[in-house]
Amino acid sequence: MQDIEARLRNLQQVGALRTLHDELADQLIQTDKTFSTDDREKFPRPALRGSKDIVPIRTLAELDAEGRVMQYCSVVYARDVRNRLACIYRVLSPERATLEIDLSGSHPRVAQLRGFQNGPVAHETWQAVFAWHRSALVEWKERQARRKSAKKPTKHAR
Known part of the structure; x- marks a missing residue:
């Protein structure tokens, strides 16, 4: 969580925020067992x-x-x-x-x-x-x- 907070504080552009969002969504999908593959x-x-x-x-x-x-x-x-x-x-x-x-x-x-x-x-x-x-x-x-x-x-x- 601290890594995410640090990355959020250092964001300079909207595109970087979208990239972080997409990475976190992918991580959620990969780790959450309720998502079907x-x-x-x-x-x-x-x-x-x-x-x-x-x-x-x-x-x-x-x-x-x-x-x-x-x-x-x-x-x-x-x-x-x-x-x-x-x-x-x-x-x-x-x-x-x-x-x-x-x-x-x-x-x-x-x-x-x-x-x-x-x-x-x-x-x-x-x-x-x-x-x-x-x-x-x-x-x-x-x-x-x-x-x-x-x-x-x-x-x-x-």
Whole structure:
């Protein structure tokens, strides 16, 4: 930890901070036994359906590829996705971005929307994501209601 603190104090450029971040993320992935090394690992079914412009990431390999394309460490979210605490989506339009849906509350909610290198996205992208989320959430609520009604015990007439 002291080495990391010393390196942080000596940083002169943003690029050096990105390099340190990437090194630390790689170390975390290598040392944390909860990270799978099997790129074929499939994640649980996403809570919200995708669309042509908002595509669920379904495997560890896809999550790793998303991080490489967008230049950030998306693979650190694998544990949350695996444990059904989050879903990650690739946003293709109106601009390229990555979306995290948080599943830890009473319903799926938009947690993060990041552009290239964790940068901000345009207002139009937020609008598109929120419109998709509203629509997908309606379907999610309908599925939850059907599951609840299917679990209710039926009363038998005598």
